Amino acid sequence: MASDSHFRPDYAACREHFLNLSNVLGGELMRAINPASGPDGLELSTDFLRLGPTDAERALILVSGTHGAEGFAGSAIQCAWLAAHGGQLPDNLAVVMVHGLNAFGFAHLRRVNENNVDLNRNFIDHEADHPHNDGYAKVAHFLAVNRLDGPEREAADKELLRLGVEMGHMNIMRAIGGQYDDAEGMFYGGRVPSWSNRALREYLPKMLPNVKLAAYVDIHTGLGPSGYGSPMCYHLPKSADYNLAKAWWGGDVTAAAAKINHGKTGVGAMEALMGARVICLTLEFGTLPFDGILPALQDEHAWWWHHRDRDGSTIKANFKAAFCRDDREWESQIIERGLQIVATSIEGLVKN
Ligand SMILES: [Zn+2]
Known part of the structure; x- marks a missing residue:
């Protein structure tokens, strides 16, 4: 359906659309069921899909819903790509989609997870002292x-x-930017690895047992210019990984500000995919002004x-509108930019 925006009104409808497209393409699908439930007892899961061979050495990992209610845009990009391009991939390359990493927040329209944890602050070393902010x-x-x-x-x-x-x-x-002291506060990173953290580490190696080079793209909304996906990589300025990120995603990719692990989800991919080089990007789409x-x-x-x-x-x-604008023009900007990043990721993976 050419007019389909691929945006859906809630977590369940996003997931259903994602699964319908996945089933048509016939990739490998794994479902990790979240122990928490959604509104009206809805069963929640993070769904992992791989297209391309199990033993692929190169992979794009595309993640939606790290921040729950920010998942509408990520899910729509995933679905738009599945609908348009899902069948054809270069040799030795796989695409893995992680749908609804924080399914609880996605379903309940929260940014945080079932334990009030901001998942993108949770991927730190919990054995060490937690940072104080x-x-x-x-x-x-x-x-x-x-x-x-x-x-x-x-x-x-x-x-x-x-x-x-x-x-x-x-x-x-x-x-x-994150805190580890107030469990009922905002931007709380948690003091143990959250369920989604453990699921990501468990399922990515199952999906990609042989990967050597990966692009990890985590899709967010809420910051930056409306409709534009700002590319922010995890890597330090002047590092080889940052240079590769710029070669793949363009000169406006920003580097990490300091050598601190801020607990972003891609750290889980870097640690779980042992032996692979993983280039991590947060793709952040603006919605409304910060105020x-x-x-x-x-x-x-x-x-x-x-x-x-x-x-x-x-x-x-209002919360949903802050992270997913009810605006067809905005939606089409998201899809266009999202597909562009997917395409340049795949091109980059093939070249390097
Ligand atoms: Zn976010």
Whole structure:
């Protein structure tokens, strides 16, 4: 269907569309069932699909739903590629799709998982001391609010704005870059490997037992210019991996800021696919300006922890809109850019 945007309204419909396309193409499909359940007891899973040979030495790994409700765009890109190109692949190359890595957040319209864990902060060494984030402690009280409205909330929002000016935009971004101390707070990275973390490490080697070179692309939404997929790689400036990322994905690929493992999901791929070189990219599509995203995050957090006795439908609708715009033009920009990144990944893997 040429007019199909491949966007679907909820996790279940996204998954169904993904499975229907997968079944037509006949790749290898593995389902990891999440022990938590979705709304109305819906069974949740992360689904792994491989197209191409089991013993492929080169692979593109394309991930959706790391941040739950950000999964609509990732799922649509995965489905658009399956619908358009899924049958034909170069020799010795496989494409692995990880659908709904954080299925709980995807189904419940949360960014975090079943344990309030921000999955993209969870892939650190949990045997070592967990990093402490002073910046987060400074803004947490005003960020992770417990009120949806009223004077207390207005005061908190005002204080957050003031701190934004005082600390500067970059420091606010650092403050929300992850924390490991407040299990009910925002951007909590968790203190043990989450279910999705373990599933990714278990299934990727099963899907790609012989891989030597892989591109790992994790699709996100919510930051950056609307409709554009900003390419942000994990690797350090001047490193060979960064140079390869630039050769594959273009000169505007940004490098990692410092030699710190911030717990991103691709670290799981790098560690689990032993003996393989894995070039990791976060592809981040903008939706709304950041000052439109923050209230949606605050409201959803406050509702989930403190007001679930109230009707949350408007809060959830606003939350979804912050990460997936209800706009056909935006949707087609996502698909176009997503397919471009898939194509350049495959071209790059073939050349190197
Ligand atoms: Zn994200």
